[in-house]
Amino acid sequence: MTIKWQDLIEKAWNDRKVLNESDEFDSWRVFHGYTEGAPGVVIEKFGTMALVEFKDDIREDLDVIKDALLQCFPFTLIMAKGDQTLGLRLKNRMFSLHGDLADAPEFTKEYGVYYSLLADTMHNCGLYLDARPVRKWLANHSEGRRVLNLFSFTGSLGIAALKGNAKAAIHLDRSKALLPRIEKSYEKNGLDFGSRSFVKGDIYKHLPKAIKSGQQFEGIILDPPPTVYKSPYAEHQPKGQDFSKLVSMCSKLLSQGGWLICLFHRYDATWDESDAEIIESSGHTLKMTERFTSECDFPDDNVDRKLRVTVFEKI
Template sequence: MKSSTAPEPTAWQELLEIALAARAHELSGLGTGGLRLFNGFLEGWPALSVEVFAHTLVIYDYAQPPLADPLIRQIQIFYQTQLSFIQCVILKTRRTAEKRGRVIFGSQPATRLTENGVHYALNLHLNQDAGFYLDTRQLRVWLKENAANKTILNTFAYTGSLGVAARAGGAAQVIHTDRHKNFLSLAKDSYRLNNWPVEMADFMVGDFFSVVARLKRTGPLFDGVILDPPYFSTTAKGRVDLTESVRLINKVRPLIADGGWLVAVNNALFVSGAEYVRALETVCADGYLSIEQFIPAPPDCAGYPATVRRARPTNPAPFNHSTKIALLRVRRKLKMG
């Protein structure tokens, strides 16, 4: 059955060619790093996204029904022709059996990548996504440049890439916390790739609300906290909903030392940039938090002027992408007496 979401035969190849040409300056570092090669939602084919991690190409087919096998094969050949280092291709679709991906070319997917001099462990079959978010690349750069001698709490750590970047920047300690042990296992693998000791106390498996409550009771304050929650999640202990960013920020702000910082990420496509800024301004109204800067998504994720063909459902401005990253500075009330 032909999918109605596929462009005409000549049109789809032109879209991929234009997108790849816009990224030409990024291609020389590939083979070990990661890049979004095609963001179909913005670049003209919403049913398709393509990323590369080291030597592995990942094709995301969001079409319903999925794109026909011969068309997927043509897309695969297009990229293999352009990028000679590709040794493996994974296809992820909305079919239950393929959500985590199946290998359609080669055998062994990449198990590591290197970005900005830091090694990250990969498991490209771990989840529906690739387990490594390319849209937070500039945040990893910032963390590496600003974490020296700091104590950092990485909440909703997932596979730990943000905390790993902070550790690479010379952080005195990074504590990663996530509900899922298998996600944190990948963060530990990243430590091993970088020849860092793995201290079990730095990897806390548990519900966000429980861990934060325990740290408030027992732990010293942190110099920085990373808050990058999923767009929605519920547990017996509480609910995570990115339409309620203020509530989550207020949960972690008591853990941050005077003069410390909070990285607050909201990746909800349906939350506009203006709406998120209003939420941040609300939580900053008491004068003990202030917005210091916004960190952009890289252009391979945010789109290039020559490639963007579709408007987003909500306007991310003043951010450049639906992954909205804000750096907040923290002041604490002085205790009297």
């Protein structure tokens, strides 16, 4: 089947007019192929850079895609990123279509906050765009709170909380390689990166230790990957996002009146089912207070196929 890339990209761009005209952020998903005519293809904009990611071999179409993007916006860099499941060598699936990688932006700005980027990483370049409303919520609900950011990745959610005047944010992740990227964002935003800002380690080891030592937080960000890693410190076999076990621990670390914000990425349960699991796993010490999802750059009529976000309060 021949894909009319020019028509698809032009329509997607026009459908996002409200984002293009915003002066509050410069990054969004330009094309969501799963619902806009090309499953497996997504195009994201970070300032003047575009990233074209694909899971099917569409290399013969990339020049057409590049030209269509340049007709919409004066991108200075357009990168192609093919999925590793294509079985291609790295140089054949990640390369520049337009511009020089040396000109890739180091940061993107969203609601007055800078986030570091790494354009040539095969994983997400540093900022999950569907979580934009999450970062906005955190900036508006973190003042004076001590916040724990679990599965922190590049720390964007914790940084948003700090820019919202959180008292402190502690990032916990297994990868020490993320530390320099978090530090870059702290420095750019004028934040003090203290010795306890980043904890490298296994969540199934550190959360029980934090509970035993009596630690308390007024806010916890729980954003596990779609499939949580196996852990030698877990007495169970983690399944999916493993919310049942994780929430049972988080609820013990959360002070009364504190919030727990959960991001659901899997599609094997409805939003209602996921919320019910959280409340039951907390021993009914949590109540649901707010729900929201990604914005117009992630179009899908079925909300259970999108990122779903629920805020809970400790009662």
